[in-house]
Amino acid sequence: MTNTDASFPPERKRGSGVKVVYELLRDEILDLVLPPGSPIDELQLAERFKMSRTPIREALVRLAGEGLIDTLPNRSTMVANIDFLNMHTFFDALVLMYRVTTKLAAQYHRPEDIAIIRAHQARFAAAAEAQDALAMIATNAALHSAIAEAGRNPYFTGLFNRLLDEGRRILRLYYQSYGDRLPQQFVDEHEDIIAAIAARDTEAADRLAKAHAEQIVKQIQTFFSRNERIDIAL
Amino acid sequence: MTNTDASFPPERKRGSGVKVVYELLRDEILDLVLPPGSPIDELQLAERFKMSRTPIREALVRLAGEGLIDTLPNRSTMVANIDFLNMHTFFDALVLMYRVTTKLAAQYHRPEDIAIIRAHQARFAAAAEAQDALAMIATNAALHSAIAEAGRNPYFTGLFNRLLDEGRRILRLYYQSYGDRLPQQFVDEHEDIIAAIAARDTEAADRLAKAHAEQIVKQIQTFFSRNERIDIAL
DNA sequence: TGTATTTTATTTGTCGACAAAAAATCGACA
DNA sequence: TGTCGATTTTTTGTCGACAAATAAAATACA
Incomplete structure (x- = not known):
């Protein structure tokens, strides 16, 4: 029996959380599952991935570094738009x-x-x-x-x-x-x-x-x- | 008199902390004040900049994204080496x-x-x-x-x-x-x-x-x- | 004396909580 | 009814604390 008991938390390995969130979010952005302009809510993601906001935040910082999301200070971060004009x-x-x-x-x-x-x-x-x-x-x-x-x-x-x-x-x-x-x-x-x-x-x-x-x-x-x-x- | 009282914390503007750390650290790396291979200690930086580890960490994640520092999981992050061979x-x-x-x-x-x-x-x-x-x-x-x-x-x-x-x-x-x-x-x-x-x-x-x-x-x-x-x- | 193993110390990754900033809502007034 | 200002709500930025992982030190053993 390999851990069908859900009472224990998913036992994510330490340090793997950020990677999971980063890669999944990245794929969802590139596959347009999250279309350009989609709002990104940290709290919502924290719930979804069953972890605190800290690792979520780190994943978002990385995505922002690659230009895949845009963050307005103190407010609203969203999936980067595709610049059709340029x-x-x-x-x-x-x-x-x-x-x-x-x-x-x-x-x-x-x-x-x-x-x-x-x-x-x-x-x-x-x-x-x-x-x-x-x-x-x-x-x-x-x-x-x-x-x-x-x-x-x-x-x-x-x-x-x-x-x-x-x-x-x-x-x-x-x-x-x-x-x-x-x-x-x-x-x-x-x-x-x-x-x-x-x-x-x-x-x-x-x-x-x-x-x-x-x-x-x-x-x-x-x-x-x-x-x-x-x-x-x- | 412009705030010579040190009992109040330096009154950094919210959100500016990361930027300060990021830019200063970046300059120190590029100017070789922090030579390649220098160990980076989060706690030490937190003390130096008088803030918690969280904004320090965000700055480090950004620097890592640009390849200016290397982070080994769970241990030791340091200034990226210059690859002379390549x-x-x-x-x-x-x-x-x-x-x-x-x-x-x-x-x-x-x-x-x-x-x-x-x-x-x-x-x-x-x-x-x-x-x-x-x-x-x-x-x-x-x-x-x-x-x-x-x-x-x-x-x-x-x-x-x-x-x-x-x-x-x-x-x-x-x-x-x-x-x-x-x-x-x-x-x-x-x-x-x-x-x-x-x-x-x-x-x-x-x-x-x-x-x-x-x-x-x-x-x-x-x-x-x-x-x-x-x-x-x- | 040298090596393997346990113990301690250090440093990172994650968490929950709180405070600040902006947006959303509500209410006063014309 | 519409606009401006105050209040509430939502979301972000920061903090201090704790647990896991690794390195360093100490100890046991040959």
């Missing part, structure tokens, strides 16, 4: 990081990195095959994150992962339109990029990553310009 | 951000930005004239930060400012060798960069920023290779 700054940064991390991966990767990258690519291909848009988004981010890791520059991987997270929120907004067109093309482009990395061809890696990133950005921008009226309403 | 990743990121932010400044700056940038450049020139190495480091960082702001991409300015902070720590290590050679050249290069930005010549801005950044990096690397034996000791 979306182009996001795309600029995303394209550059796609390029830089891919290029560095071609330069600095180790043999074992390629295996990891190929495993992610296989998962992405499976998601594309199954026409599962949400899985495509997730596996695509994981793949590019793995490529960035192979480049071994913590400054770039840090920014890139942050951008991919932010991208998760944006992509959720139009994930319907993501699955129903040319997923096979993305799979092929990934294959080319991986081949360039494995061959340590930095020039090709950069060129292919640039084309790949710009195509994705273009697709998103096209979607948003089609829904311009909705954007303005936000 | 310094090249820092330089790669720094050069790229120099280029990107300068280029974007040329593209997106507004008239008022130029005035701000020129003011910073004047301060840098004064520091160079006075052969004040520490002031040169500070004003140089402020100048490039202002240029980045004119580019108006929060993702890039965020990373760039973090890199400039990290650079503050590295530059302190060799600031003696910074002042005693060609400061006038840096002043001139800055002038050229600013002129390119003002003329909205993105190509020239990128080229000049690249040369400028690479020259600085080269100088630092030369210094560190001369002091290789010291590096290994660390």
Whole structure:
């Protein structure tokens, strides 16, 4: 019998509380379970996670540090809004990081990195095959994150992962339109990029990553310009 | 008489405590008053700032989020070390951000930005004239930060400012060798960069920023290779 | 004397409570 | 009925205290 008795508190390990709250809240924000602008109530979270406000607070401070929530002093903390007006700054940064991390991966990767990258690519291909848009988004981010890791520059991987997270929120907004067109093309482009990395061809890696990133950005921008009226309403 | 009575506590404004601790600690870390590896004791800080551990803790969480301190669970938090072995990743990121932010400044700056940038450049020139190495480091960082702001991409300015902070720590290590050679050249290069930005010549801005950044990096690397034996000791 | 084990001390993580600040509600007055 | 000001309520920021985890010290044993 493994602790079915509820009279004892859940026996959370000391120090694990913050991590649990942080990660769950982070996922809920990025998956839009908590949409932008949602109010965050410490007391409510404390009840929900059955712990005091102190660890909740620490998790919120961390999330604020990553820009995922905004805190007004003394009052109201809420899920950060997506800045549609300055979306182009996001795309600029995303394209550059796609390029830089891919290029560095071609330069600095180790043999074992390629295996990891190929495993992610296989998962992405499976998601594309199954026409599962949400899985495509997730596996695509994981793949590019793995490529960035192979480049071994913590400054770039840090920014890139942050951008991919932010991208998760944006992509959720139009994930319907993501699955129903040319997923096979993305799979092929990934294959080319991986081949360039494995061959340590930095020039090709950069060129292919640039084309790949710009195509994705273009697709998103096209979607948003089609829904311009909705954007303005936000 | 403005509160010379010490019987009342210092009357810190509610919510300001964290900010004070965060900023002071941050400065002390970046200025190497707290050298890498220094142990951080919450209780000691609480005494020093005359407040409870709670706001101290929040400041530390924030600093940890920026990678300025490392926390081992349940035990010992200390000032983050400078990773000399992977310094090249820092330089790669720094050069790229120099280029990107300068280029974007040329593209997106507004008239008022130029005035701000020129003011910073004047301060840098004064520091160079006075052969004040520490002031040169500070004003140089402020100048490039202002240029980045004119580019108006929060993702890039965020990373760039973090890199400039990290650079503050590295530059302190060799600031003696910074002042005693060609400061006038840096002043001139800055002038050229600013002129390119003002003329909205993105190509020239990128080229000049690249040369400028690479020259600085080269100088630092030369210094560190001369002091290789010291590096290994660390 | 050196090593393993118990004991003590130190430091962190969490808690519940209280005070300050802002928002929401209520009430006086025109 | 509408507006301004006072009052109440809600939520945050800070505090002191306690418990868990680790390190340091002390003790037992070979």
